[in-house]
Amino acid sequence: MNLPIKNALAERKTSLVPAPAAAIISLIIPGLGHILARSYQRGLLLMLSMGSIVPLLYSRISQVGRRQEELLDKITRSFQLEPILILATVAVVLLYIVIVGDAYRLARDRTARNSLAPFSVVLICFFVLGWQIGDIDVGLFIREIGDAKFRLGQIMWPWARAISRDASETLGIQEIKIPCDDNPPPQSEQTPDSAWLTASPTCGNLSLEDGTQGSILTLVAGNLTPNTEVDILWQDPVNNIFRQRQGGEYITITTDENGGFELDIVMPYRLIPNSAADKSLIWKVRARQLSATGAIGPSTELLLAMSKMIETIFLGMMATLFGIVLALPLSFIAARNLMDGSSATLAIYFVVRSLLNIVRSVEPLIWAVIAVAVVGLGPFAGIVALTLHSIAALGKLYSEAIESIDTGPIEAIQATGANWIQIVIFAVIPQIIPPFVSFTIYRWDINVRLSTIIGLVGGGGIGFLLIQWMRISDFKAAGIAVWFIIITVTILDFVSSEIRHRFV
Amino acid sequence: MFEVRNLTKIYDDGTVAVKNVSFSIPDGEFLVVIGLSGSGKSTLLRCINRLIDPTEGEILWDGVDLAQIEGEDLRVVRRKIGMVFQHFNLVKRSSVLTNVLAGRLGYTSSWQSLFGRFSEDDRQLAFAALDRLGILDQADKRADELSGGQQQRVGVARALMQEPRMILADEPVASLDPVLAHSIMEHLERLNQEDGITIICSLHYLDLVQRYASSVIGLREGEIVYRGAKAEIRGMTDKQFREIYGADAERVGDLTGDLNSDDQ
Numbered sequence A: 001m002n003l004p005i006k007n008a009l010a011e012r013k014t015s016l017v018p019a020p021a022a023a024i025i026s027l028i029i030p031g032l033g034h035i036l037a038r039s040y041q042r043g044l045l046l047m048l049s050m051g052s053i054v055p056l057l058y059s060r061i062s063q064v065g066r067r068q069e070e071l072l073d074k075i076t077r078s079f080q081l082e083p084i085l086i087l088a089t090v091a092v093v094l095l096y097i098v099i100v101g102d103a104y105r106l107a108r109d110r111t112a113r114n115s116l117a118p119f120s121v122v123l124i125c126f127f128v129l130g131w132q133i134g135d136i137d138v139g140l141f142i143r144e145i146g147d148a149k150f151r152l153g154q155i156m157w158p159w160a161r162a163i164s165r166d167a168s169e170t171l172g173i174q175e176i177k178i179p180c181d182d183n184p185p186p187q188s189e190q191t192p193d194s195a196w197l198t199a200s201p202t203c204g205n206l207s208l209e210d211g212t213q214g215s216i217l218t219l220v221a222g223n224l225t226p227n228t229e230v231d232i233l234w235q236d237p238v239n240n241i242f243r244q245r246q247g248g249e250y251i252t253i254t255t256d257e258n259g260g261f262e263l264d265i266v267m268p269y270r271l272i273p274n275s276a277a278d279k280s281l282i283w284k285v286r287a288r289q290l291s292a293t294g295a296i297g298p299s300t301e302l303l304l305a306m307s308k309m310i311e312t313i314f315l316g317m318m319a320t321l322f323g324i325v326l327a328l329p330l331s332f333i334a335a336r337n338l339m340d341g342s343s344a345t346l347a348i349y350f351v352v353r354s355l356l357n358i359v360r361s362v363e364p365l366i367w368a369v370i371a372v373a374v375v376g377l378g379p380f381a382g383i384v385a386l387t388l389h390s391i392a393a394l395g396k397l398y399s400e401a402i403e404s405i406d407t408g409p410i411e412a413i414q415a416t417g418a419n420w421i422q423i424v425i426f427a428v429i430p431q432i433i434p435p436f437v438s439f440t441i442y443r444w445d446i447n448v449r450l451s452t453i454i455g456l457v458g459g460g461g462i463g464f465l466l467i468q469w470m471r472i473s474d475f476k477a478a479g480i481a482v483w484f485i486i487i488t489v490t491i492l493d494f495v496s497s498e499i500r501h502r503f504v
Numbered sequence B: 001m002f003e004v005r006n007l008t009k010i011y012d013d014g015t016v017a018v019k020n021v022s023f024s025i026p027d028g029e030f031l032v033v034i035g036l037s038g039s040g041k042s043t044l045l046r047c048i049n050r051l052i053d054p055t056e057g058e059i060l061w062d063g064v065d066l067a068q069i070e071g072e073d074l075r076v077v078r079r080k081i082g083m084v085f086q087h088f089n090l091v092k093r094s095s096v097l098t099n100v101l102a103g104r105l106g107y108t109s110s111w112q113s114l115f116g117r118f119s120e121d122d123r124q125l126a127f128a129a130l131d132r133l134g135i136l137d138q139a140d141k142r143a144d145e146l147s148g149g150q151q152q153r154v155g156v157a158r159a160l161m162q163e164p165r166m167i168l169a170d171e172p173v174a175s176l177d178p179v180l181a182h183s184i185m186e187h188l189e190r191l192n193q194e195d196g197i198t199i200i201c202s203l204h205y206l207d208l209v210q211r212y213a214s215s216v217i218g219l220r221e222g223e224i225v226y227r228g229a230k231a232e233i234r235g236m237t238d239k240q241f242r243e244i245y246g247a248d249a250e251r252v253g254d255l256t257g258d259l260n261s262d263d264q
Ligand SMILES: Nc1ncnc2c1ncn2[C@@H]1O[C@H](COP(=O)(O)OP(=O)(O)OP(=O)(O)O)[C@@H](O)[C@H]1O
Pocket: B011, B012, B013, B015, B016, B017, B035, B036, B037, B038, B039, B040, B041, B042, B043, B044
């Protein structure tokens, strides 16, 4: 019973070429053997796969081995640099062989079961190539995670940075002339009831770039807070203040029980503009004590993160509001059931729908980049970008809600003798309000989430802070921003699901 | 006295749904319209309260031609004609009470409606209507939380709120099981007998027709092919009933009189 059918099938669909010929043809052009064996789709697919995998592999190899001239050198070099390319090559060769074998098999017996083997190998090829293109390095990830622990810890628990105390400064200052001339500044007065600092001598040379040591100064100070750390700072002639390092560490010294100290320092290295090099100028050396005397308060980072978070929430909210206001009228002309009255209105419907779809298909972050280009950095750019995307998304959702209105109740209310406005209030609005509210809350939710990251591309909000802090490796401050984002989004999640629950 | 004269409805696509239909009934009649699916029952009923504009003919009610009136006049007539639908046509997300109160819209100013307000009398009327239909305890529920039978009772209560002189019921029990079907039909019968409301109702089952109708018209392809008064209907056999259904008799035949089979 089975056999005749099989024969009939085979008769109807015999290969155009004998099996060995199909194999040889596939050896030259992979997939062509299949096509001649009347496995058109399969042959075409395999041909396309091979036709994209081989150039891809070649481009990766020549990119990795680009320093080499000869192809063979390129290949060996790229194999040395990225061994995964060996695996990719092996997979491609395997695919080549499998395709030839498959062509032979199908040409010999058209009714043979379609094997998935060639396509599995195609998938393997793409996977291995994807691994190489994606620069995937699991080892790196594991190695780095150890080093990153400290940074991650800072991000995860940044709260030390969230508080600060007002600090009061106790200062002693001595003028230093650089370089020395006939007329060095006097030693500072040793005041009886305020901190003082003297240096001897009161002039000298800075350390130089070539390693020449600067002059040695002996600093003596008094009337500072006893047993407390002192930093040494310099103030250059244009009033830039910097802490002095020596041997890579900031110089600090602890005062004795009388609030004084004596310390030898080598004058620091500082690049001096050529124009200033030949003149003697007055610098200042400062001995500074910081004491946390004031009350505990929020740090500037915390305050900044808070104000940016508020900006973020309002950014999302304004975009949602503008989105609603503009999407509402659009949604009515984007609703097919309202617009299919005449071909003119139907044309408007198609235009509006297509516009909404196009605007919606562009990611909000891309819109933000465009908006930044138009209105400049800041929250307004973010609002513009999110509003655009919201109009498109809400317009589509609203119009779909309008399209799914049940006409039954409208007819029923009309039958009671209600007038137009009563029909709208009692039959139309109750049907569209719940989905509208639901979609709007959903969009608000999305907008606030997006507004936390829209700052990454300059669209304002907390994302702007986050990316800045990350760039200067201030992980604790970044941690505060991350926490704010998490907390806000969590609360929002809860609130929006709660509201949606009530309404729908 | 209600009279339809030479009523014809041709849809935009050329379908002749109702063809030259004429009949007249005295006030307080329980007229049942029977006919195959697509024979024009819904079209006929909808022409009466002008949810559909008839193409030709007159619909005379106390000498006024309903086919001719428009605007405010039409709304005043509509509020005296209640309508009950096969699929209830309630506003699903509104409460039962709101759905019932909507029956008063024809008596309410737009201004009040803008704020969703109804007079205290209207609210009392609504509670009374709900009570009469035995669903007073459901008043605060959302309409779609009710069972099919309960929803149709809301539909009847809404029609009742109009203080109608006539109720059009378009296959009011076709979506309900047989027991509920009888319950709804009994409510309509009571409105007919106690309040003297004229009922025009389309039905599918022979025994419901025999039980409730005081007169019957049969439609086939938009034309009246049968007229029967009360006495004749009681004596009507399945065979005669099938004849009205014409060529497709066999198909509907096994439905007639058999309440346990599912119509839809
Ligand atoms: N809006 C419309 N446009 C065009 N043709 C219609 C429209 N409504 C109904 N028809 C057609 O008119 C004819 C009568 O339809 P109608 O709904 O009045 O029949 P019915 O007897 O109520 O049927 P059912 O028992 O299925 O409800 C049918 O042929 C139907 O296809």
